[in-house]
Every structure is written in C-alpha cells, then in structure tokens.
Amino acid sequence: MSFEREVLVSLLKITREGAADFYDLCRETRIPSQIVRDILDKNSNLVTYSLPLEKVMITYEQRMKIALRAINLGADIERVCTFLTWLEFENMAILAFKANDYETKKHFRFRWFNRRWEIDILGLKNPFIICADCKHWHHKWSGSASIKAANMQMERTKMLAEAFKALDHRIPVSAWKYAYFIPTILSLLPANRKFYNNVPIVSVLQLRDFLYQVPAYLSKIAHYQFSL
Structure with a gap:
C-alpha cells in the first residue's frame, strides 16, 4: 500500500x-x-495544516492538484473522481479565466435553428470568446469519445457565432x-492528444497557460471569426 496515495x-x-x-x-x-x-x-504545497487546531484545509485548486497527485501515485481514477x-471542476475553470482577465458566463443557453444549445462556460476577453465544454474525467476519455466531443463543441460554437448578433x-461585447x-474541451486529466480536428483539449490545471498562449497560437486552433 502507498501511504501517501491513501492519505x-x-x-x-x-x-x-x-x-x-x-x-x-x-x-479514515x-x-x-x-x-x-x-x-x-511532504505535500505542504497542497495542504494547509493548522497544528494548534489540528485542522486540515484545502482550496478548490489544491483539491484538483491532490487528485492528480493521487492518480499519478496509482489511485483509481474512478474512485478519486x-x-x-x-x-469544483467548473469553479476551478472560472478561476483560471478570471486570472487571465476573462469575463465568464456559466451554462449559457440559446436557441438557433429551432434547437436549444448550451455552452458550459463562455470566457470573454476582447477579441476572444472561448466556448468551453467541461467534460467529466474518466479512464475512457480518449479516442472516439474525444473526437465526438470535439466535433460537437465545434458545432455548438459555430451555432453561437451565427446567432451572436x-x-x-x-x-x-458591443x-x-x-x-x-x-x-475548447476542458477535462481534469490531459487527453491522449492535445487537439482533435484542431479543437484544443485542455486540462483544467493547464487552462491558465492555454489562455495566455491563445493569441500566439490562434492560427493553429479551430475558430470562427465574425465582425461585430
């Protein structure tokens, strides 16, 4: 047994x-x-431990990092999740957007072509509108599942762009x-590939870096451009 993993x-x-x-x-x-x-x-960067009060405290971000650390030590992904x-997953993403000066909207719903659509998180920072789909994490998150998710998110994003005005x-954004x-697809764990059909698959813990690099890599990632 790995004591650290179990703790x-x-x-x-x-x-x-x-x-x-x-x-x-x-x-426990x-x-x-x-x-x-x-x-x-040993994990003092992940845990706040108050010795006088004998209390253990961790933030949203620390919980995500603890989850990844436990998985890397061999913990079962399904059990961790x-x-x-x-x-927690959505709030972690929101914090990353705000750290990069993005405004956010959660669960943005709209109608277009007689259908209802929903974007989990919109990140807004002139001139970028990040349309993020938050995917739950599990061991099957790869291959055909990633491709299907990427294609569906491309369709949602295209519909939003067309309906935008x-x-x-x-x-x-007036x-x-x-x-x-x-x-964009967000997940806890990094996918086997970083892109599917040029749609970025981003671990929520890497989201801040991704947002910072968007301007430099715009030509390499899927997007729809519209004049307002």
Whole structure:
C-alpha cells in the first residue's frame, strides 16, 4: 500500500464540505498519525495544516492538484473522481479565466435553428470568446469519445457565432470590432492528444497557460471569426 496515495485520496473524501479534523483523517486512512503528519508535511504545497487546531484545509485548486497527485501515485481514477464535484471542476475553470482577465458566463443557453444549445462556460476577453465544454474525467476519455466531443463543441460554437448578433444584448461585447469564437474541451486529466480536428483539449490545471498562449497560437486552433 502507498501511504501517501491513501492519505491524499482520504483527504479528498473528508474535505468535500470544507476543513476536516486531522484525527478524522487518521481514522479514515487507518495509518499512524505520525506517518500522516509526515505525508502532510511532504505535500505542504497542497495542504494547509493548522497544528494548534489540528485542522486540515484545502482550496478548490489544491483539491484538483491532490487528485492528480493521487492518480499519478496509482489511485483509481474512478474512485478519486467520486470525491470531486462538478461544481469544483467548473469553479476551478472560472478561476483560471478570471486570472487571465476573462469575463465568464456559466451554462449559457440559446436557441438557433429551432434547437436549444448550451455552452458550459463562455470566457470573454476582447477579441476572444472561448466556448468551453467541461467534460467529466474518466479512464475512457480518449479516442472516439474525444473526437465526438470535439466535433460537437465545434458545432455548438459555430451555432453561437451565427446567432451572436441576435444575442448581443446578453454578451457584453458591443465595443469590440470583431470576435474569435474558439471551441475548447476542458477535462481534469490531459487527453491522449492535445487537439482533435484542431479543437484544443485542455486540462483544467493547464487552462491558465492555454489562455495566455491563445493569441500566439490562434492560427493553429479551430475558430470562427465574425465582425461585430
């Protein structure tokens, strides 16, 4: 058994509602308290441990990093993901957008061609509109599943671009001269490939770097350009 792996997975489990008691963590793992302390010290960049209060605290971002660390140590992906919520995943993405000065809209719904469409997260920063589809993480997230997701997100993004002028009252870009609509897939784990049909597949922990690099790599990624 990897003590570190078990401690990290148990951390995800007992901190789903916020800070947790150190000794609850020890009981959950059934690992001696000194070993648990040593593991927390080793992962001090991922965990805030208050010795006087015997409390363990971790942020959204730290929980995502702990999940990846546990998986890299051999933890079962499905097991890890049962302790992560969809809201955490979306909030982590929102933080990355805001860190790069993007405005965001969650669950953006619209009608076009007699159909209802939804974009999980819109990221807005002149002249870019990132249309992100948040995919739940699991071991089958590769191959045909990635290709299908990329193609569907391209279609959603194209529909939004075509419908955009009818929706401009809902998206604050009236001062822009033009816009690039960029379909993007977000996941917890990196996919086998970074692009499918030029649609970027981005780990949520790499989203900040991706957003920073969008202007330089625009010609290499799928997008739809419209004058406003």
